[in-house]
Amino acid sequence: MADLKASHPTPHLPLVIGNTRLDSMDPGRVTSVAPFPGRDLAPALAPLGLAFPPPGGVLKSGAARIVWAGRDLAFLMRADAPPGLVEDAAITDQSDAWVWVHLSGVDARAVLARLTPLDLRDHAMPVDGTARSTINHMQAIVIRPAAEAYEIAVFRSMAGTLVHELQVAMTGVAARSALV
Numbered sequence: 001m002a003d004l005k006a007s008h009p010t011p012h013l014p015l016v017i018g019n020t021r022l023d024s025m026d027p028g029r030v031t032s033v034a035p036f037p038g039r040d041l042a043p044a045l046a047p048l049g050l051a052f053p054p055p056g057g058v059l060k061s062g063a064a065r066i067v068w069a070g071r072d073l074a075f076l077m078r079a080d081a082p083p084g085l086v087e088d089a090a091i092t093d094q095s096d097a098w099v100w101v102h103l104s105g106v107d108a109r110a111v112l113a114r115l116t117p118l119d120l121r122d123h124a125m126p127v128d129g130t131a132r133s134t135i136n137h138m139q140a141i142v143i144r145p146a147a148e149a150y151e152i153a154v155f156r157s158m159a160g161t162l163v164h165e166l167q168v169a170m171t172g173v174a175a176r177s178a179l180v
Contacts, residue, residue, distance in 0.1 A: 009099040009159035015167060018174025020105035022166055025151060028063075028078035030094040035072060039088040047082050058128045058143060069141055070132045098141075099159040103166065104149040107173045112150055114169040118142060136165050 008024070015022040033052070035041050041052045049061030053068040064079035081091050103112060109120050115135045118125060125131065130143040138158045143151040154162045 009156055010101060010163055012163060013101070015163070015170070017167065017170040018105075018177055019107040020103065020111050020170045020173065022163070022170065023102045023104075025100040025102040027095075027098075027100045027151075027153075029076075029080065030098065031076040031081050032069065032090075032092050032094050033066070033074045033076050033081070033085065034090040036088055036090070041085065041088055044082050044085040044088050048076075048079055050076075050079075056129050056131060058130050058145075060128075067130050067141070067143060069130075075141070097156055098153045099156045099162065100151060100153045101162065101166070102149065102151055104146070106148060107170075107177065108148050108150055110173045111166065111169045112142070112152075114172060115165055116140070116142065135162060138162060138165075 010024045013022055013024045033041070035052065045051055045066070048064050050059050050064060050066045053059050053066050053074050055068055058065055058067050065077050067075045067077060069075045075094065085091055112118075113120055116133050118131050118133045125142075125144050127144055127147060130141060132139075132141055134140055135142075135152060135154060138154045138161060141153040145151055152162065152166075
C-alpha cells in the first residue's frame with residue numbers, strides 16, 4: 001500500500017510583487033448550505049448570530065461568517081453547522097474541496113481586474129461583498145474583506161493554476177506601474 005503524504009496546495013506562497021501580496025488563507029471549516037425549497041433558515045442559524053445571506057452578501061458574527069456562494073447556496077465558515085440546520089438544508093463539508101488565497105495591496109484590484117469579468121469598483125463590489133465568477137477559466141468565489149484586499153477560492157485541484165495566473169497578473173501590473 002502506498003504511503004501518501006498530504007501536501008499544502010499553495011507551497012510557493014507568500015508572494016510579493018510590486019504593490020501586491022498573495023498569501024495562502026485558511027478559511028477554517030467550510031460547510032455548504034443549500035436550503036430546501038420554502039425553508040426558512042433563520043431559526044437554525046440564529047444560535048450562531050447569523051442568517052442566510054442575500055445575493056452578494058457576507059454576514060459575520062464573531063469569527064463565524066456565512067458567504068453567499070451562488071443561487072440558493074452559501075458557505076458557512078469558521079463555525080460548525082448548528083444541529084437543526086440539517087432539517088432545513090442540504091449541508092456538506094467543503095473544507096478540503098476549495099483552495100483559498102488572500103490578495104492584498106494598493107494594486108490588488110488592478111491585478112484581479114486582469115483575470116475576472118467582475119466589476120470591482122466600490123459601488124459594485126463593496127467591502128464585505130462577494131461574487132461567484134471566474135478567474136480566467138476557473139470557477140471562483142471572490143470576497144472583498146477590506147478596501148484593498150480580496151479572498152479568492154477555486155477548486156483545490158486548480159491551486160497551482162490560480163497561483164500562476166495571479167503571479168503573471170501581479171508581474172504585469174507591477175511592470176506597468178514601473179513605467180509610470
